[in-house]
Amino acid sequence: MTSLMGQPTADGRFGDFGGRFLPESLIPACAELEAAFTAAWADPGFHAEYESLLHHYGGRPTPVTECRNLSARLGVRVLLKREDLAHTGSHKINNVIGQALLAQRMGKTRLIAETGAGQHGVATATAAALLGFECRIYMGEVDTARQALNVFRMELLGAEVVPVASGSRTLKDAINETLREWVATVGATHYCLGSVMGPHPYPWMVREFQRIVGTEAQAQCRELLGGADPDVVVACVGGGSNAAGTFAGFVDTGARLVGVEPAGGAAIGRGIPGVVHGSKSYLLQDEHGQVMEAHSLSAGLDYPGVGPEHAHLSATGRVSYHPAGDEEVLDAFSLLARTEGIIPALEPAHALAWVIRAAGTDELPPGCTVMVTLSGRGDKDVAQVAALFEERGGSRKDPLLSPRG
Amino acid sequence: MIPPRRIETTLRARRDAGHKLLVPYVTGGLGPDWARVVEAVAAAGADAVEIGIPFSDPVMDGPVIQAASQQALASGATPGSILAELAQVDVDVPLVVMTYYNIVFRAGHRRFARSLVEQGVSGAIVPDLPLVELDGWGRAADDAGVETVLLVAPNTPDATLAEICARSHGWVYGVAVMGVTGVRASLASSAAVLGRRLKAATDKPVLLGVGVSTPEQAVEATADADGVIVGSALVRRLLEGCGPDGAAEFVASLRTGLDQR
Numbered sequence: 241m242t243s244l245m246g247q248p249t250a251d252g253r254f255g256d257f258g259g260r261f262l263p264e265s266l267i268p269a270c271a272e273l274e275a276a277f278t279a280a281w282a283d284p285g286f287h288a289e290y291e292s293l294l295h296h297y298g299g300r301p302t303p304v305t306e307c308r309n310l311s312a313r314l315g316v317r318v319l320l321k322r323e324d325l326a327h328t329g330s331h332k333i334n335n336v337i338g339q340a341l342l343a344q345r346m347g348k349t350r351l352i353a354e355t356g357a358g359q360h361g362v363a364t365a366t367a368a369a370l371l372g373f374e375c376r377i378y379m380g381e382v383d384t385a386r387q388a389l390n391v392f393r394m395e396l397l398g399a400e401v402v403p404v405a406s407g408s409r410t411l412k413d414a415i416n417e418t419l420r421e422w423v424a425t426v427g428a429t430h431y432c433l434g435s436v437m438g439p440h441p442y443p444w445m446v447r448e449f450q451r452i453v454g455t456e457a458q459a460q461c462r463e464l465l466g467g468a469d470p471d472v473v474v475a476c477v478g479g480g481s482n483a484a485g486t487f488a489g490f491v492d493t494g495a496r497l498v499g500v501e502p503a504g505g506a507a508i509g510r511g512i513p514g515v516v517h518g519s520k521s522y523l524l525q526d527e528h529g530q531v532m533e534a535h536s537l538s539a540g541l542d543y544p545g546v547g548p549e550h551a552h553l554s555a556t557g558r559v560s561y562h563p564a565g566d567e568e569v570l571d572a573f574s575l576l577a578r579t580e581g582i583i584p585a586l587e588p589a590h591a592l593a594w595v596i597r598a599a600g601t602d603e604l605p606p607g608c609t610v611m612v613t614l615s616g617r618g619d620k621d622v623a624q625v626a627a628l629f630e631e632r633g634g635s636r637k638d639p640l641l642s643p644r645g
Numbered sequence: 646m647i648p649p650r651r652i653e654t655t656l657r658a659r660r661d662a663g664h665k666l667l668v669p670y671v672t673g674g675l676g677p678d679w680a681r682v683v684e685a686v687a688a689a690g691a692d693a694v695e696i697g698i699p700f701s702d703p704v705m706d707g708p709v710i711q712a713a714s715q716q717a718l719a720s721g722a723t724p725g726s727i728l729a730e731l732a733q734v735d736v737d738v739p740l741v742v743m744t745y746y747n748i749v750f751r752a753g754h755r756r757f758a759r760s761l762v763e764q765g766v767s768g769a770i771v772p773d774l775p776l777v778e779l780d781g782w783g784r785a786a787d788d789a790g791v792e793t794v795l796l797v798a799p800n801t802p803d804a805t806l807a808e809i810c811a812r813s814h815g816w817v818y819g820v821a822v823m824g825v826t827g828v829r830a831s832l833a834s835s836a837a838v839l840g841r842r843l844k845a846a847t848d849k850p851v852l853l854g855v856g857v858s859t860p861e862q863a864v865e866a867t868a869d870a871d872g873v874i875v876g877s878a879l880v881r882r883l884l885e886g887c888g889p890d891g892a893a894e895f896v897a898s899l900r901t902g903l904d905q906r
Contacts, residue, residue, distance in 0.1 A: 264801055
């Protein structure tokens, strides 16, 4: 059976989306990467090396945790796939270990990467330290300010962090700057892109390196649920790598799949087809085709586009995408901390916010089972959240006992 | 109506008469007098003028053209306003616009091609639309009579280079250096190699751009090519406030350098 989330076409298309829209200087590098990944991914030796590193170094498999307290509160059974417990604190390690091993096979000596919240930058710096690469990370100036701790972590790991002052000074501009550098240094340098976006083969390759999240979760859920799959599987979507990896494990089951976008950066919800950063997908843009700035309190989701395969999954109807607003995200952040003793990153707090809102409605009827990918832990966000709570007047109220008016 | 293949016809005639070709780049919408700048550089010895339609995310451009693009966008320039002003520009050389693919895609291939023709623009350069993705726009441009100038990089394989030369119209744009647009202290060694590869592969005019900043570098580059495109060095002067006269003076110095070589 051909999976809906199989290989893209030879020209890198998922339905109408994807492709390789880049300056001619980068086309040979993309072709080289595609050939190297195709060969490596068909090589059991490469898989063994990748899986062994993720196990012994990365802490995989991560568990699926049943949230008894939260489930009792919401009236639906909530399971979490715990990517917050992976090394470096998020699912990003899965992708960078894969790409770093691939870069090694390709004889590259340097890794460059963009980062938004800093999680992908930290993961890339970590893989570079482990496997002996030089490493440079581009990060928007807005993000270096709101994620100062992650800047320090990257530098501690031996990476050079370059603040990006152009454009909106967030993730999209960090990607522009990384692409500009890659044009100039492409011979010895691998661009370790952090999400399921960019030119072919990145959306496909990054999804494959994140597939391990969904593959593990699907088996773990069946064990917990007596052989059944969850009714609904939910993940947050910025570029969409944790969601793509999660969905890849469930797309051929009967589970409903839900992606949750930030309300201020809902490329699928409010965007139209466009081309930026190497691929065609949904994009927040004005009537002239200028890319608009996303606005989200989560630096990791502050991106006006979305991975092309998500655009396709939305167009086919297999996955439905919903927005979550900043306020309900903060509520979800607090609620998980208080009920389960787990502080989530702001990114997966979007997925939780949707679950809290949908619980008990037709979307998530009472008694159903929902699995949420908790893509990262919230340590990086606590200073920002503390400041936001202060701004809003004291600590958060219990969102279930005092619903917002 | 624009005569068909006006850019290639014009450039071939100039080249075959023994001239080296000069195409300056001006960011559309940069300052209130940018259209006067286009006229001034045309009068100062340009063989064609390239006009940038600014895009929010110009990945092929370095700091100078990024800054100019942002400034133009902040002052309210749109693709439509720039094309409308170009229609009024009084020059006797062909005009070619340079923009990124999302601007073209958003407008629609056929609508964008038709609007270029209607506003008197002969050609287009879309640097993030490589040969492998050319089809939709390429067909629309060909049908409308718009000449799409394609780019070749120093690392483009021979087979692709040959195909790009065959599909490029107007001229073939050799990217002289592995990198983005910007002023550089010296001409990259990759320029001469690429110029020779292109000249061996095609009879179409071969122009080198990216990192060609001074009359000396222009002369050096044209040892192995038919001409040069000069962008950031001119736009930097415009950002510093040189105005149409200063732009004309700089372009005249490039022209003199090329003519005296």
